[in-house]
Amino acid sequence: AQTVTQSQPEMSVQEAETVTLSCTYDTSESDYYLFWYKQPPSRQMILVIRQEAYKQQNATENRFSVNFQKAAKSFSLKISDSQLGDAAMYFCAQSQGAQKLVFGQGTRLTINP
């Protein structure tokens, strides 16, 4: 079975600093998608960033970028210039075929002013 592991239950960072959230996954498939989702305290889960496994170039979305290491099955999220609004639970997810997703356990990110 495919698994996604987030080894950091909680992280904290000073406002304006950079933080990296870790994610590893296990799959035998060669073509898949990886995602980072954010769940703020209001609970609406929203997509942060998406990476296609066949693309070598790391995805970026403004202050958010990923470090995708396919051979190592690693997919970390870097948040630059952290803002108070970045405080949330962050979930890493991998597509499992047929548009299903497998999620990690989540990392709670705190931003210190």
Place this chain on the structure above:
Amino acid sequence: DVKVTQSSRYLVKRTGEKVFLECVQDMDHENMFWYRQDPGLGLRLIYFSYDVKMKEKGDIPEGYSVSREKKERFSLILESASTNQTSMYLCASTIPGLAAYTDTQYFGPGTRLTVL
């Protein structure tokens, strides 16, 4: 904008009650999903549906059933609620046929269910 709504934000039920959680999406999505979210466990897939009247079991279907009579609506049913079903329930849907959005799921706000 994609909009996925859930019928209740908070729900309190008694053990043994039949519980209905409703999810509606307004963007003609074909695929819809029900997850439960528990601390330290992330999101776990309960059931999903590819089309009207079609359903498939996810990773933890026991104690749950689903109904999809219309494309925009996907219901999760707890036939006889138990205390171990106290959880956050999230509904999601996906945009079909657009490569740039393949596998991207859009979530509702969630329903916090407490079973006493």
